[in-house]
Amino acid sequence: MTTSWIRRIVGRGGPAAPEAAVRRVLVTGSNGAVASLIVPLLRAGDVELRLADRTGSGDDRADLCDVSDCERIVAGVDAIVHLAAASKEADAASLVADNTIAVVNLLRSAVEADVTHFVFASSMHVMGMYRRDDRFDEADAPRPDSHYAASKIHGESLCRLYHERFGLTVTCLRLGSVTPHEADSDPGAWISPEDVVAMIRIGLSLPRPSFELFHAVADYDGSPLPASRAARYGYRCRRHGGSYQAAMRKVQAWWHDNEWARTRRGASFAAGTDSSGGQRAARGLDIR
Secondary structure, rough: OHHHHHHHHHHOOOOOOOOOOEEEEEEEOOOOOHHHHHHHHHHOOEEEEEEEOOOHHHHHOOOOHHHHHHHHHHHOOEEEEEOOOOOOOHHHHHHHHHHHHHOOOOOOOOHHHHOOOOEEEEEEEOOOOOOOOOOOOOOOOOOOEEEEEEEEEEHHHHHHHHHHHHHHHEEEEEEEEEEEHHHOOOOOEOHHHHHHHHHHHHHHOOOOEEEEEEEEOOOOEOOOOOHHHHHHHHHOOOOOEEEEHHHHHHHHHHHHOOOOHHEOOOOOHHOOOOOOOOOOHHOOOOOO
């Protein structure tokens, strides 16, 4: 961080300028699995999207570990939806570039470019060591289930730092299993793309400066989880997950021989295994 940059931004976070509508939104990780589901829904709204991905082409190609790329893609946008990340369990060192350095570069570029709103894709794995029958909400302490989850907690902390020091309005979405249909998701952890987009839209419209954490999991009948904090801003789950008891029966069937995966919300992450049951994560190997 250069001295000139510090001089430019120090002292921000005081009284905000008059609120202006968010019109131009950057979406990172635009070629990823979650983005492929939500970008078409965001396009249906009244915002102009700019897409960026390491595997993109032309102006859409950007490596967030490169500061100059971050500065280029952030220029002229009002808000950022940051979806890009390493999303599998791995050894801690291999997560640093994509889940820490990239976040810092993007936050710094956002503040320098006068971006007003930042939506960060975190994960419910940050609460993954809670038991499946525990009741907890966004005010409770994180209990990460993996190196990946710990990297997401670090990302949330960086977002809070840039909110408190520079007045950036931030929403951290702790995403569950984002799939088109509940049957394709981890049992009891599903959220539909439509409901993710509803939370993103809330994040893009929060008053400045604000910092919010939303648990992004569908409502399940009989679930011990209370409604997401997003409900305070008018969010209502459009696509329910069905019966939590039925989801737990599926959990029992899927992980009948693995107590950690069966009893903890983080499932195979909490058990230190990959989806096939191998003990790679427990040995600290990169399984991306």
